Amino acid sequence: MSHLKAVASRTLQLALVLWAVVTILFLMFRLMPGNPMAAYIDPTFTVEQQQALMAQFGLDKPLWEQYFIYLGNLLQGELGQSFRYREPVAERIFALLPNTLILTFSSLFVAYAFGILAGAYLAWRRGSAVENAAIPLVLMTRAMPEFWLGMVLLAVFSFWLGWFPAGGTRPAGADYDSLWALYTSRDFLSYLALPALTLAIYSQGLPLLLMRSNMLDVMKEDFVTMARIKGLSNWTVVVRHAARNALLPVMTSFAIAVGYQLQGNVVVESIFSWPGLGRELVNAVSASDYPLAQGAFLMIAVVVILMNLIADMLYALLDPRISHA
Structure with missing residues (x-):
C-alpha cells in the first residue's frame, strides 16, 4: 500500500x-x-x-x-495546427518521434553497455597504466562539443572513407512496405550508425565514471572482503558481488541521460539531417511555427518526465531498502 x-x-x-x-x-x-x-x-x-x-x-x-x-x-490530445505545414501538430510530431527515440535509446544502449563494462574494469585495475591512460581520454570525449565530434565523424567516415552515408534515414527514392521494414533494413542501420556513435561517444563518460566510482566504494565493503576471504576468484568478486551492487545508481542515471540525450539530439539531428523531433524543433523555431515548436518542446518534456517516474519506480523495485515517505 x-x-x-x-x-x-x-x-x-x-x-x-x-x-x-x-x-x-x-x-x-x-x-x-x-x-x-x-x-x-x-x-x-x-x-x-x-x-x-x-x-x-x-x-x-x-x-x-x-x-x-x-x-x-x-x-483531448490536440496540439494545434502547424503554421508551416498546415497539418495537425500531433500528426507531425508522432511521425518524427520514432526516429528520435530510436536514435536516443540505441546510442544510450551502446554508451551504457560500454560504460558499465569499462567502468568496472578500470575500478578493478585501479592505479594501473590502463586506468591512468583511460580516465583522461574519457574526460576528453565528455568535454568534446557534440557538433564538433559529429562533424569529425562525418568528415572521416562519410566524406573521406565513404563507409557511411552523410545524412537522412534512407537512400533517395527508396521505398519500404512499413516502418518496421524501414527500421530493420541495412540502409536504416547504416544511416543510424554515425549519429548514434556521436551521441554514444559523448554519453559514455557518465556511466563509465559513475560505475568506476561506485565500484571503488563497493569494493571497500565488508561483504566484498568476506568474499575474498572465502577464496572466490577475482572475476566472481568483481562481477557477482561488487559490480552487481554498484549498478543501481548507474541504472537510475539512465533517466537523466535520456533528458540530456534529447537535448543533444537537437544538434546531432541537424548535423546529420536526421528527420527527428530535435531537427524539426530547430526548423520550427527558425520559421516562427510556434504551435509545432511548442508541441515538440512539450513532447520532449513528457518523455523526460516519464523517464524520471520510471527511474523512481525502478529504484524502489531494485533496492528494497529504499522507502518513500
Missing part, C-alpha cells in the same frame, strides 16, 4: 511539473515580440484576410481565453 501511495504522490508531483512546463511554453511563444503570423501573412492580404487568418488559428482571442482553449485541447 505504501508503494502505491508513493507512486501516486510522485505521479501527482510530475503532473504539476508538466502543467508548469505547458504554461511556460504557452506564454513563452505568445509573449515574444512581433506577430507570430508575420511570416505567413502575404503583404497583399487585405485587413479582412489577415483577421480571418488570425481567427483560423485562434490568435484573435484574449490571451487568457487562448490559454484555457489550449489546455482543453491538450486534454
Whole structure:
C-alpha cells in the first residue's frame, strides 16, 4: 500500500511539473515580440484576410481565453495546427518521434553497455597504466562539443572513407512496405550508425565514471572482503558481488541521460539531417511555427518526465531498502 501511495504522490508531483512546463511554453511563444503570423501573412492580404487568418488559428482571442482553449485541447490530445505545414501538430510530431527515440535509446544502449563494462574494469585495475591512460581520454570525449565530434565523424567516415552515408534515414527514392521494414533494413542501420556513435561517444563518460566510482566504494565493503576471504576468484568478486551492487545508481542515471540525450539530439539531428523531433524543433523555431515548436518542446518534456517516474519506480523495485515517505 505504501508503494502505491508513493507512486501516486510522485505521479501527482510530475503532473504539476508538466502543467508548469505547458504554461511556460504557452506564454513563452505568445509573449515574444512581433506577430507570430508575420511570416505567413502575404503583404497583399487585405485587413479582412489577415483577421480571418488570425481567427483560423485562434490568435484573435484574449490571451487568457487562448490559454484555457489550449489546455482543453491538450486534454483531448490536440496540439494545434502547424503554421508551416498546415497539418495537425500531433500528426507531425508522432511521425518524427520514432526516429528520435530510436536514435536516443540505441546510442544510450551502446554508451551504457560500454560504460558499465569499462567502468568496472578500470575500478578493478585501479592505479594501473590502463586506468591512468583511460580516465583522461574519457574526460576528453565528455568535454568534446557534440557538433564538433559529429562533424569529425562525418568528415572521416562519410566524406573521406565513404563507409557511411552523410545524412537522412534512407537512400533517395527508396521505398519500404512499413516502418518496421524501414527500421530493420541495412540502409536504416547504416544511416543510424554515425549519429548514434556521436551521441554514444559523448554519453559514455557518465556511466563509465559513475560505475568506476561506485565500484571503488563497493569494493571497500565488508561483504566484498568476506568474499575474498572465502577464496572466490577475482572475476566472481568483481562481477557477482561488487559490480552487481554498484549498478543501481548507474541504472537510475539512465533517466537523466535520456533528458540530456534529447537535448543533444537537437544538434546531432541537424548535423546529420536526421528527420527527428530535435531537427524539426530547430526548423520550427527558425520559421516562427510556434504551435509545432511548442508541441515538440512539450513532447520532449513528457518523455523526460516519464523517464524520471520510471527511474523512481525502478529504484524502489531494485533496492528494497529504499522507502518513500
